[in-house]
Amino acid sequence: MFKRIFRIGQAEIHAVVDKMEDPIKMTEQGIREMKEDLEQALEAYAKVKALAIRTQNNTEKKKLEAEEFEHKAILILQKAQNQELDADKAENLAKEALLLKKELLAEATELTKQGEIHNHSAEELHKNVEVLKFNINKWESELSTLKARLKVSKATKLVNKQLANIDANSTISMLERMKEKVEEDEALSKAYAALADKNKSVVDEINSTIGGADSVNHELTALKKQLGIDVD
Known part of the structure; x- marks a missing residue:
């Protein structure tokens, strides 16, 4: 009987901190x-x-x-x-x-x-x-x-x-910044390419247009023929 009474008392005490159990x-x-x-x-x-x-x-x-x-x-x-x-x-x-x-x-x-x-x-x-x-x-x-x-x-x-x-907004912002960086690098690459084209000399542009390497080859062939060297 005393054990049961003690347990009832315990139950009342534990009820106060029930959520912590x-x-x-x-x-x-x-x-x-x-x-x-x-x-x-x-x-x-x-x-x-x-x-x-x-x-x-x-x-x-x-x-x-x-x-x-x-x-x-x-x-x-x-x-x-x-x-x-x-x-x-x-x-x-x-x-x-x-x-x-x-x-x-x-x-x-x-x-x-x-x-x-x-x-x-x-x-x-x-x-x-x-x-x-x-x-x-x-x-x-x-x-x-x-x-x-x-x-x-x-x-x-x-x-x-x-x-x-995980901050979804910050993740999206980071992806957007990465996208902007890639687009910026791509644009910069195109700008450098355009600048390189503008820096070509007039001679380079002429040779590029008519094919400078091919005219030199023709001249070499003509010289060989004059000297009697076989031309393959």
Whole structure:
């Protein structure tokens, strides 16, 4: 009772900081407490079951003793019948034996009632044990699921946080600046090419127009012919 009252007090205290509690740790603590309750229930079940068995054994023992006293009463009466024992004494002894038989049967009846109570208690404890086992298995399964969900939620939270920290506007601005830089370099390259064309000399432009290299080749060929050198 005191344990339950203490736990109620704990629940009221923990309710204040409920949002700060770790659900995994809370579930693990709950399972530990249920396992402790299971151990106590198993111990209680074992004790009550043992008591029921001892009671049943005592009941059978009392019944056997009652049968023995009935048998002794018969033997005493037979001795009196065979004139081996005084009839009055035999009758008194037989009555005593039957009284002991009656007492033993009464004790056996009482033990039978006690045994039924013990068996009923054992059955109730067994039901509680099975309920606790079921709940522990259920909680452990839910704990495994909770842990898996927690891992997924943490990973998702981390990814979303990283995505949220990315400044989309700055990224776009950076791309725009890179585009402008490329276009600027391309324009500058064209400007340098145009400037190079303007810096050509008049001779270069003439040679470029009529093909200066080809006229030199023609002259070389003519000279070879004058000198009588074979021209390939």
